[in-house]
Amino acid sequence: MAPSATTTVTETVSLPQQLKDPRIESQYKEFQTYHFEKDAEEGRVAGFEAAKYPHYLPTWDKTLKYPPLEPFEHYEHGKDADPTFPELLPESAEVTHLTPTIGTEIRGVQLSSLSDAGKDQLARFVAERKVVAFRKQDFKDLSIPDALKFGGYFGRHHIHPTSGAPEGHPEIHLVHRGAGDTKSDQYFADRVSSVAWHSDVSYEQQPPGTTFLYILDTPETGGDTLFANGVEAYNRLSPLFQERLHGLQATHSGVEQVAVAHARGSINRREPVTNTHPIVRTHPVTGEKALYVNPQFTRDIVGLKREESEAILKFLYHHIAVGADFHTRVKWEEGTVVVWDNRVTQHSALLDWKNGQRRHLARITPQAERPYETPFVK
Numbered sequence: 001m002a003p004s005a006t007t008t009v010t011e012t013v014s015l016p017q018q019l020k021d022p023r024i025e026s027q028y029k030e031f032q033t034y035h036f037e038k039d040a041e042e043g044r045v046a047g048f049e050a051a052k053y054p055h056y057l058p059t060w061d062k063t064l065k066y067p068p069l070e071p072f073e074h075y076e077h078g079k080d081a082d083p084t085f086p087e088l089l090p091e092s093a094e095v096t097h098l099t100p101t102i103g104t105e106i107r108g109v110q111l112s113s114l115s116d117a118g119k120d121q122l123a124r125f126v127a128e129r130k131v132v133a134f135r136k137q138d139f140k141d142l143s144i145p146d147a148l149k150f151g152g153y154f155g156r157h158h159i160h161p162t163s164g165a166p167e168g169h170p171e172i173h174l175v176h177r178g179a180g181d182t183k184s185d186q187y188f189a190d191r192v193s194s195v196a197w198h199s200d201v202s203y204e205q206q207p208p209g210t211t212f213l214y215i216l217d218t219p220e221t222g223g224d225t226l227f228a229n230g231v232e233a234y235n236r237l238s239p240l241f242q243e244r245l246h247g248l249q250a251t252h253s254g255v256e257q258v259a260v261a262h263a264r265g266s267i268n269r270r271e272p273v274t275n276t277h278p279i280v281r282t283h284p285v286t287g288e289k290a291l292y293v294n295p296q297f298t299r300d301i302v303g304l305k306r307e308e309s310e311a312i313l314k315f316l317y318h319h320i321a322v323g324a325d326f327h328t329r330v331k332w333e334e335g336t337v338v339v340w341d342n343r344v345t346q347h348s349a350l351l352d353w354k355n356g357q358r359r360h361l362a363r364i365t366p367q368a369e370r371p372y373e374t375p376f377v378k
Helices: 021-027 115-129 144-152 185-188 230-235 239-245 255-264 306-319
Strands: 009-012 033-036 095-098 104-107 131-134 174-175 210-217 225-229 251-254 274-278 280-282 287-292 298-301 327-331 337-341 346-349 359-364
Touching: 115 131, 115 210, 115 337, 131 327, 144 359, 225 230, 230 287, 230 306, 230 346, 287 306, 298 306, 337 346
Parallel strands: 104 131
Antiparallel strands: 009 033, 095 104, 131 337, 174 359, 210 337, 210 359, 225 327, 225 346, 251 274, 251 298, 280 287
């Protein structure tokens, strides 16, 4: 159930012995100190404005348990799209590409009004541009069921195993840094950066595809989100190295995330899973190949010795992390909905604002096909 405290409560928990592996300790530190800050109705904290969307404040119902996810046949609507995007991008739309290979900002298009043909075009356009920020949207003002209905067009809703959710709507994943939260001071006590590249819940057998994140409350400045283009990261590699990566599978694990939740006394809606996915993944619409490993959830390369696996993964993580010429940065503003393709991108939030203001976002996370690769072509 939702915490009922009306002041911020800070609890620091010691690191469990089973999580002291340096490969996963960094993920744990993100949650090492956690806060519940919530008035049951408004999320009000002394000295700060109440939450604009209190019905979106996080709750944690420990009584909700879900069975393991079953495989399903995903239908990729981007395959049906008119590649000229007439319904998505009318002449009145303002379209600004943020970089040559990733990131577009669009004004003058209302997502909630798109026809099914427009949604098909949205899926394809996002696959091509990787991440698209739609400005001045009414999405946050829809009822939660209507927002979920829109997102459900793109795939089966993923229910996160451990995150807070609006009461009665576990399909919504909430990103919430409460007003007055001082976690950042402790967060940087033993680390120099908040950047944590990842693709969402890549440990699932069928990870997300077209994904939606919309802003509810945002600091005056700061809290931007970085995105990296996994296709361009793959394209930058030499043909010999690309060929070596083809055929390799990596293990993605959700075990540590659930262990963290247990350690902090939080929820666990579903037993954790591990799955193997190809290191080079093919997009079903564009046919592009993308690197599909990330330091948050990828653990090792199947069939390699530990040192061999770590050497390759370390190179790939570093390659993606420092590739500023295939990154983009989205600045949040009132009414923004960001849509990205989790199959071919990675992202990281930035914990850089210092005024204690609330940062509150909601994510709708439709699952897609099981990752696959197509043969390497010289």
